[in-house]
Structure formats: C-alpha cells, structure tokens
Amino acid sequence: MSKTIFQGRVAARQARASGAESEATQRRVPVGVAAAGLVVVVAGGLAVAWAAGAFSSGTASVNGGLSAPATQPVTLRSLSSQTQVSATLGYAGSCTVTGGGGTLTVLPSPGQVISQGQAIYDVDGGSPVVLLYGTIPAWRTLDSGVSGTDVAQLNHDLAALGDASASQLSSAGWSQFSSATAAGVQKLQASLGISSPSGSLSRGSFVFEPTALRITTVPGSLGGPASGPVVTATSTQHVVSIALDASEEGEVQVGDAVTITLPDGSNTAGTVSSVGTVASVSSGSSRSSGSVSSGSGSNATIPVTVTLKDPSAAGTLDQAPVTVNITTATVPSALVVPVGALLAQSSGGYAVEVAGAGNTRRLAPVTVGIFDDTDGLVQVTGALAPGEQVVVPSP
DSSP: OOHHHHHHHHHHHHHHHHHTTTOSSOOOOOTTSOTTTOOOOOOHHHHHHHHHTSOOSSOEEOTTTOOOOOEEEOEEEEEEEEEEEEEEEEESOOEEEEEEEEEEEEOOOTTOEEOTTOEEEEETTTEEEEEEEOSSOOOSOBOTTOBSHHHHHHHHHHHHHTSSOHHHHHHHOTTBOOHHHHHHHHHHHHHTTOSSOOSSBOTTSEEEESSOEEEEEOOOOTTSEEEEEEEEEEOSOEEEEEEEEGGGGGGOOTTOEEEEEOTTSOEEEEEEEEEOSSOEEEESSOOEETTEEOOTTEEEEEEEEEEESSGGGGTTOOSEEEEEEEEEEEEEEEEEEEGGGOEEOTTSSEEEEEEOGGGEEEEEEEEEEEEETTTTEEEEEESOOTTOEEEOOOO
C-alpha cells in the first residue's frame, strides 16, 4: 500500500475521532467494516473514561459487576493488505473481419476458434479466406516481386506452418516474396482444399491478425454478400477487466499478485498486467479523484487488466462476473489484531484494550500498519505480545 493511501486511511479515522468527542459513549471499530474509511471510532467517552481513571497505562481491575468482554488474541503472522473489487472475466482484444467480395458459402459458428493457416470463411463455393498471424493488416495482393513487412509476416507464417523451409526463406530474404514463398503458398492453398493453387494471395483471400481468433458474432449470412462485417472475434486469451475507482489508483500496480474468485466459488491466481492512466466517467455518485474531477452525478474509474496464471482455470467463461482480491503490500512477520479492536484516542492515534488475568484491562497505545480489508485485520506495533487478548465488539 502506498504511503499516501495509508496516511489517508489513518487520517480518516483520526478525523472521525475528533468529530465525535462530544458523544457520551465509547464505540469500537466494527470487525466487518472495511478499513478504507467506513470505521466507527471511539468518541468522547474514551477521554471521559481516562479522566475518571477507568483505564491507565498499567493494569486496572474491572470486577465491579462487569461481565468478561469478548476478546481475540494478538497474533504474530504474515499479513497482506488487499483490495477487493468486482470485475468481469472475458477474452482479450476484439476485431472485425470485413469481406472482400463474393458470396458467402461457408461461415464459422460463435465460439469457434480459428488458428493460423485455417479458413475463417469461404466465398463462392471454394475460395477460403485464410487466417495468418501478423500485426500489419492485409492491404494488397502478395505475389512474386513484392517485398515488405507484410511479406515477412507471410514468410514467417509459412515457416511456422511447415509449408516452407525457414532456411530457404531466410536465404532469399524474409521480406522478399521469393520462389520459396510461392511454393509455400501453393502448399498452404492445397491444404485448404483449393483445387488449383496459384502460389499467390489476392487481396481479400487472407487476413492478418496477431493471434488465433475466437468467433463471437457472425453478422454475415450464408448466400449473402461478402462485404462489410462478416465475423467479429476476440483472442483466445482470458483476461479479467476491472473498472477501478480512480481514488484507489495508488493501491494497484503492475505486477501485483491477485486472487480471482470465479462464479463457481473456486479461486485462481493472477497478476495485474496493466493499469490505465486515463479515467473515464460514467453516471453514478459524485466522486473526485486526483486531477480527475468527475463532477456531480458521475463516477471516475480507470481500466485495470489482470492475466490468469492458469488460463485453463477459466474454462470457456465469457463476460462472467468475478471478484478480485489484489495484494498491495505484505509484511512477513507482523503483530496482528482485528480491526474492531482499534480504539481512536481523542488526542490522536490508536490504542487497544488488553484483557488480563482476573478480568483486568489496560489500554495499550499502538501504531497501525497495513490493513487486510478482506479478513478485517490490522498490523500494530506497541506494548503488546503474541497471545495477549484484546477486547473486540461482542458478536
């Protein structure tokens, strides 16, 4: 967790403590409340109790008819600060394949995966449109005598498919449409069922995309013209997309480890792969974040992308709601108490109430560290030892 975010959390608690000093009762931080700011703190009753001598830095007896309080032990353990957000599991990227003319005679089905060297669709009863891998789009006919980056993409495709020798293509020049290229194209066309392979690729007979395509929709129709959008597709890579509140941007960084809870309740690991820098605004509650002022009736968010460490864990889920726990900081050996044990002092800072033998209690000032919002725990330092019991709200 960044220092700024941490200080903001502590300041929020201290502000609430100062604003509540006129109240006559003492309140404790509820166990289940998120540590990011929805914390009920000790009011003026704490100061009154101190003035009356109910607590001291030493040990005070409270056997005067009071029942034993609810307690939880102080523990020494590894603690991670986590941010829990809602997200959507789907497939990365999107593209639209536009027809180059003719009549559609074979079309794929939604969900079908088209890989390198396979036909996306057919026109005119036997002219397949083949998928090749490359970042430069297909924009011209590829034939003997041409050269360029698009030809280099074609040559690498032919080598990867085993339709041409990499050494022969390299000798002629990867960016050259050579005789080795023509022979490779003929072999590719024959594998696609073309009866008279030409050894060249006319514009519209092939498509360059960076990776395999997973068909999402098929706007084209059999017997219809191969013009305009024929199919839309995504990649085959699962990603989790998060619309993160812009005020939480500082809590998430590329490389952060996450745990993703899938719709069936199972968990799988992931990593934050990108964090956007431009906030978008949608209708909602009024929010303001950093230099982004969303104005009245709006909510500013930034896009965050998470990749799965085990892609197979997502199966075929698409546009599925998931929950992501993002680990923003870890302390391997920390004194830990429930968040509900924290008492905000009227003079600032925090303390915990320690229950001792014979139902005695003492108030121990503490400095707070990182928060685990998911489990309702907080790191503390002070006059505490593992195994001591701290008072928490009664269940």
